[in-house]
Amino acid sequence: MAPATITRTVEIHWGAVSSYQQTSIFAAGGYDWSIHYYPSSLWVLGCFDLCVQLETMGARMTASLGVSVVDPMGKLPAWKVVQAPRQEVFCNNPNDCYSAQLFATVAFSTMDRAALLGYRTVDGLGVVFECTVTVVTQAPAVIPAALLPASDLKEQLSRMYATKDPPCDVTFSVEGQLFDAHKLILAMRSSFFKAELYGGMMESRAHVIQVKDSLPSVFEALLRYIYKDDLPCTDGDVDDDDGNNVTEMLCHLLVAADTYGVDRLRTLCELKLCSLLRLGNLAKLLAFAEDRQCAKLKDACVEFMATYPKRSTKEVVANNQEYAQLRSARPSVVIDALEKAVMFRG
Numbered sequence: 277m278a279p280a281t282i283t284r285t286v287e288i289h290w291g292a293v294s295s296y297q298q299t300s301i302f303a304a305g306g307y308d309w310s311i312h313y314y315p316s317s318l319w320v321l322g323c324f325d326l327c328v329q330l331e332t333m334g335a336r337m338t339a340s341l342g343v344s345v346v347d348p349m350g351k352l353p354a355w356k357v358v359q360a361p362r363q364e365v366f367c368n369n370p371n372d373c374y375s376a377q378l379f380a381t382v383a384f385s386t387m388d389r390a391a392l393l394g395y396r397t398v399d400g401l402g403v404v405f406e407c408t409v410t411v412v413t414q415a416p417a418v419i420p421a422a423l424l425p426a427s428d429l430k431e432q433l434s435r436m437y438a439t440k441d442p443p444c445d446v447t448f449s450v451e452g453q454l455f456d457a458h459k460l461i462l463a464m465r466s467s468f469f470k471a472e473l474y475g476g477m478m479e480s481r482a483h484v485i486q487v488k489d490s491l492p493s494v495f496e497a498l499l500r501y502i503y504k505d506d507l508p509c510t511d512g513d514v515d516d517d518d519g520n521n522v523t524e525m526l527c528h529l530l531v532a533a534d535t536y537g538v539d540r541l542r543t544l545c546e547l548k549l550c551s552l553l554r555l556g557n558l559a560k561l562l563a564f565a566e567d568r569q570c571a572k573l574k575d576a577c578v579e580f581m582a583t584y585p586k587r588s589t590k591e592v593v594a595n596n597q598e599y600a601q602l603r604s605a606r607p608s609v610v611i612d613a614l615e616k617a618v619m620f621r622g
Contacts, residue, residue, distance in 0.1 A: 280305035280411045285346070286313050286326065289402040305339070305411025307332040313405075317381050326380045328409050338363050342408035343380045345395050352394050354406060357382050363412060380407075430505055433461070437503035446473065447484045453492040454484070457499055465502045467537035489535075494528040498536065501529075507544045523549065523557050527564055534568065550576040 282304040286297060297313040308331035317323035328341040340363045344354040357380070364378045395403055436442070436458065444456035462469035472485070487495055497508040508529075530545035532538075549561060550573055558577060565574035 281408060282309075283406055283408045284311050286311055286405045286407060287397065287402050288313055288315075288324075288405060301331050304409050305337065307335050307337065307411060309409055311407050311409075312377075319379065320381050323381050326382065326405060326407060327377050328407065329377045336365070338365050338412040339378065340364070340410045340412075341378050341380050342410070343382065344406045344408070346404050346406045347395050348397050348404050355395065357405070434504045436461070437500065448487050448495065449484050450487045450490055450492045450495045455492075455495060455499060457502075462502060465538065469536060490532060491528060494525070494532050497525070497529050498532045498538070498541070501541050502538065507541070507548060523552050523561070526552070527561075530568060530570070546570050546573050549573050553577065553580050 282302065284299050284302060286299060288297070295315060299311040301308050301310050303309070310329050310331055312325075312327040312329060314325040314327065317325045319325070326341070326343050328339070330337075330339075341358070342356070343358040344356045346354050397404065440456055442458075444458055446457050446459045446462070448455045448457065459469075459473045463473055464470075500506070500508050526545045526549050530542055530549070533542035533545060549564075549570075553561060553576055558580060561573060562577040564570070565577060
């Protein structure tokens, strides 16, 4: 980021009336600062000090202080008292007050009184010093991506699921088939499991939790997703002639994702079903989309009906037994889809 610069003026009176002064707090570079004048230098005899102080507690950055004498009337150019401002690291540490200060010490001998005459204030008793604070804000170092090791969280969870190490602390029974898992992982990934295992439900105290309304293969696919974050059971993406296998499994898995509150898995299943649409499973997936409120899948069915190559919608569904059953049992679903298909064609 570019350095941030701000100026503040301090009017100093010479002689016996000269005394310690402090400006009000001001902001520069996102930090709070103040300027202090010490008529007798803390460091060198016969000099005075101008000091910039970091007021923001706990902050750390690099800044510099430049000092010039300016003409109150604006007729003469600024006279640099500190020719080459040095940069210092500021750190507002309550145990070390000087770590938050930078001093510019000015010797009276360098302040030629004759030369200063033109810079005097109107009353002739003082001189105006302009203090320039420059804050150098540095962006944190960026580690090249090539040097960062790839995340292995997914591999670690997959290994945990496969080896059951560390030992599992919950068991599910689905049609007599047992599945072991880790409560914490399930609760992190599923709102249903969180309530079931940690919310005081009766199942949270059971040694073996009975799972109803699910198939062993579907529940196993659900657990595999929870640990591995992969959509299972789609190898080859091939259905049989009746539109079963992958499509049927994905439908069951989408229902399980709905039940157990695994929203991302539900979306993945729906999108995958959209890609597997064909004439043989159109009626089945249209009815499923209506039942499970899958808007994307229903729209995909409508688009399929409207754009099937070289066939009208009537030809697409004329000899399909499942479509005939759907039309007989739920005519409103078919009518709605046909109307949308006509609108889609424009």
